[in-house]
Amino acid sequence: MKLRIIVLAALGAIGACARPTPQAAPLSDRQRHWVDSTLGSLSLRERVGQMVMVWVLGDYTSNGDSSFAEVRRWIEQDHIGGVSMSLGTPIEVAAKVNAMQRISRVPLIASADLEPGLGRLEGGVFSHYLLDAGSATVFPSNMAIAATGREEDAYDVARAIGQEARAVGIQIDFAPVVDVNNNPNNPVINTRSFGENPAKVARLAALFVKGLQETGTIATAKHFPGHGDTD
Numbered sequence: 001m002k003l004r005i006i007v008l009a010a011l012g013a014i015g016a017c018a019r020p021t022p023q024a025a026p027l028s029d030r031q032r033h034w035v036d037s038t039l040g041s042l043s044l045r046e047r048v049g050q051m052v053m054v055w056v057l058g059d060y061t062s063n064g065d066s067s068f069a070e071v072r073r074w075i076e077q078d079h080i081g082g083v084s085m086s087l088g089t090p091i092e093v094a095a096k097v098n099a100m101q102r103i104s105r106v107p108l109i110a111s112a113d114l115e116p117g118l119g120r121l122e123g124g125v126f127s128h129y130l131l132d133a134g135s136a137t138v139f140p141s142n143m144a145i146a147a148t149g150r151e152e153d154a155y156d157v158a159r160a161i162g163q164e165a166r167a168v169g170i171q172i173d174f175a176p177v178v179d180v181n182n183n184p185n186n187p188v189i190n191t192r193s194f195g196e197n198p199a200k201v202a203r204l205a206a207l208f209v210k211g212l213q214e215t216g217t218i219a220t221a222k223h224f225p226g227h228g229d230t231d
Contacts, residue, residue: 052081162217
């Protein structure tokens with residue numbers, strides 16, 4: 001149920017600027033039974049917890065480390081529904097995601113900001129685009145992808161990002177950026193945008209979403225409202 005809600009939200013966000021995307025396959029009877037029985041077994045507190053996603057460092061920590069003890073408390077006592085991973089190598093992230101999944105009663109949704117790929121897990125405002133985690137692919141910026149003149153490159157890049165994300169247990173990529181870079185007074189997005197033409201940005205973003213979704217990765221069209229420009 002939670003996964004379906006997030007998928008629908010992501011599709012709705014990009015629907016205004018992209019070509020129609022295929023609807024998710026309906027749940028099988030077995031899947032629907034799992035959703036209904038799991039939801040029915042949760043208390044109100046646990047259901048509220050399922051709506052919360054917390055930020056977790058992806059670097060290595062042992063199960064007995066104090067920082068991991070806090071993560072364990074979030075999972076076991078607060079019943080969080082998901083985590084947002086950053087600042088770790090792919091191997092470290094995979095190990096930590098697996099450790100958290102083993103603890104959680106309900107499978108966690110793991111997310112990350114993978115705009116340029118798994119090789120550069122973003123660290124938010126203090127280290128955006130500064131850390132190369134290594135051991136995975138770092139792709140050029142969206143503007144560079146658009147500059148190749150091959151719109152299918154957006155699909156190919158996203159598909160590769162999705163494959164690497166799923167390999168380490170990440171199910172949501174906070175990408176693509178669908179802001180339009182046409183306001184010189186607002187340079188915050190810059191080369192993270194596919195460009196200054198709204199129609200072209202929409203086409204490339206739709207292909208990027210398609211590439212992610214074909215690997216089973218949930219895409220996130222961003223940033224609405226206000227971080228970049230949309231006109």
